[in-house]
Amino acid sequence: MARINPEFTNELKKFGAFDTNACYNCGNCTAVCSLSDEDNSFPRKMIRYSVLGLESEIQTSLDPWLCYYCGECSTTCPREADPGELMMSLRRWLSAKYDWTGLSGLLYKSKTASAIAFLLLLVAVVWFAAYEQFNIETVMHYGHFFEMAAITLVFTLILLPNIIHMWWLTVLKPGIKAPLFAYFKATSELVVHMFTQKRTLGCDDSQVRWVEHFILVLAYLSLLFTTVFLNWFSSQSVFVIVLGYVESVLIFLVTFDFIRRRIQKNDEVSKYSHPSDWLFVIWLFLIGLTAFVVRLFIDFNFLVNNIWLYLVHLIVMVQWALLIVPFGKWTHFLYRSFAIYFNCLTLAPQKLEKQADAL
């Protein structure tokens, strides 16, 4: 027995949803969706749950993560209820629900809170640099140190507990009893989807979107590796230096294209941009661009007299690492791939049952 809560849609609107009430349950969205299947029928079910405000059903569902937003449902919806954007909003809402700190929700819902957080970190970085008397070497040293510390802390304190929370909500709570070997078996799916977003290929729309996204993910992850572990900014190795250049260029080129699309609004997927979407693409663009220019200044020996440039890069980095990665859109990288991983677990017992029935 689930209790209806009509006020839920008001909450969901803060995460970007539009006119969910327009839905009259025709099911067209599910019919046109190329990713929806017998096991996971969406988006109609999720829209119905949202209209009725069945929070617990939505929380325990993986469906929003299995949608890769081609936008076909929104284009063909006879009531213009924008099911695609509703699924997007549900992903934001779910990210907020998984986050044990509650900061995600705050930042998603409030532009003011986001602005204050970003501003505070800017002030902190500038204050720290001033404290170090704008000594470029010290600042860069601590900058590099910060990167390593941030990765470790954000992952262990925020992301890992949130993934466990997600697991608890979507696997344990609904009572899915997956055998241990299923967890091992599904790991390959996790890795493949995390690095390739293979499922997007099932969408009907142009696959340029997937190619760009694929390049971006690889470039981002390798740049992270190059700066943090190969210490790009201090490296003397030509290979490492060139590698970093290529990665950063790819990042800002692809994100530039993403930003262009969000401005032009030609595709369904880039028609609506929540503040979190803008922050994500712009900050990623800035990371690529500033990293590229910083290394360029190093190579041409300009940086010593232009510490401000490194400061800009560091500010962007700090805001990215402490806000967007743990509490912003960055998390979809993890939640999407883990959703597929958990989905494999939920399917495992069903398949066993089906086999048993067949026998």
Place this chain on the structure above:
Amino acid sequence: MKKKVGVYICHCGGNISDYVDVEKVRQSVESINGVYLAKTTMFACADSNQKDMVEDIREQNLDGVVVAACSPKLHLLTFRAVVERAGMNKYNFVHANIREQVSWAHSDNKTGATEKAIQIVKAAIAKVQNSEALEPVKVQATKAVAVIGAGVAGMRAAIELAEAGSEVYLIERSFFVGGRIAQWDNICGTEETGKELVTRLYDEVIKHKHVTLFTGAEVIENRGSVGNFMLKVKVTPRYFKLPCSDGKLQEAIDVCPVIVPDEFNFNITSRKAIYHNYPSEYPQLPAIDMENCTRCGKCENVCSSIDFTQKTEYLNLKVGSVLLATGYDPYEPKKGEFAYGEIDHVVTLPQFKRIVHYCDEKLSYKGKDIKHIAYIYCVGSRQVDGENKYCSRYCCTVNIHTAITVKKKYKNIYNYHFNRGIRTYGKQEVWYDESSRLGDIYLQSFDNDPPVVEKRGDKILVKIKDVLTTDKQLEVVADLVVLVTGMVPRKDNSIGNLLKIPKGRDNFFNEIHMKLRPVETVIDGVTIAGASQGPKNVMESVNSALAAATKSFSLVDSGELALEPTVAEVDEQTCEWCGKCDEACPFNAFEKVEIEGKLIARVNPVVCKGCGMCLPVCPVNALNLIGLTDKDVENMISALIPND
């Protein structure tokens, strides 16, 4: 015996001649004694053949005509008109059906079909040879119509009839006009209030010199028939000479000690024995409900216009036609039906509309603020177990319209519609759309699995297995449950019995033909309009009212009515009144009369429909049907049996 009978056998373009050898039929009958000419024709109904027939009848001086063709249902009237054009009495024409009953039925046996066709045509000839010229029964019609019920349908019909030039008696049982619409505020579609509509209609009714309005009036007796109904009307006084002077009425109401449930508000409030429905109602004169009044006299002391000496009056009205617009009652849920009568905050849609009427700033009922409202649809309609199988048509739209009104009128209202499929047909779909967009939640169940209303603590829960959410069990905490009740026939429908109006399976008054004769009843001269015939919204009620008015007017306007002469007749010699024919007659056409000291039955030819129900029950065979006498039938049987 006729000497000059003309027989026409139709090919029907092959429909008949492909299976029946029409030439053989012609040859078999042409030599029959009395048959003057026998012809075959490609299409008997074609203009050219009709002309030939007219010529034949005129030039050959035919005295009887048989057409063997399709079913008389299709062309009896056509050929009757043909012979009339030629100057022959139309009852000297006999129609033989050799298509539906022969060629189509026996397409597998051509020889047999031809044989059967011959017999049927012979029988028809046998009948026409003894047929008699008959003249229609003529009745003088009174140019007046009684319209019963002064609701929206009745008042609209009355105005239309009066405009056309008929005298109109508008008879209303309650003390105030307007019927159901007087009880509604904004009515969906035009957003006018019911009061506004009543005012407009009443103004016209009153200013029209041909309309006489009776309130507190009831038809208690009916004699006569189409053209001349004699109605006895009982008029109950309202015990008011004039309106009370300023402020005195309220004082008189205040001192009245009698408190009864107020049916105008569907019993959610109470009223006194001295009452009026709302300040500007019509007629603008309060009334005293003598059934409940104790005659304590307190009101008389306050208001001098009250007059207890007024007496019940009886009027005799003579009218040519009666138009029934007696309306409907809202379905009254049984105790315990969705917790009605068990939980305080379960009300019907009409009650809810009155609650909304009385709440201005915020919606509250019985001391509780209302925010979450659950509407349960199809209560009393489309019943699985009950008798009301029909859909009441108006309730989906009206309820959704009410839900929108409520949402706009008050703050923070949440509407939940527990439906079985929404039927906001036609243009009314826009309100469904509006309500969905305003955030109303629609939950749907199948008829065999209705929602459940229960009380847990001080909360009312409505539960449903929602087919729109993959049969998930859902529940809503509601402050108020509104049962969307349908329409049922009036509890007191005695007027129908008085006039012998047949009722349909749904117990509403029944028309002759749903599509082709939608406002006439089998009782000649009685038409039906509005929701007395079945669930209708205001627009549909007025549509049918105008149709019924036109139909009634066409009866009384001519001054004289020509009725079918093919009715039953009584042989006064043989008849010894036993009353069996009277019992068998569905139309009340018999009366007991005394002729020279002998009691016999007499047929009122105006009322008799010639159905023949009385004939077989007569123990002395004193009854005959004009146009289809025993002799006719015997002759036809003799012709049907091959005599060799």
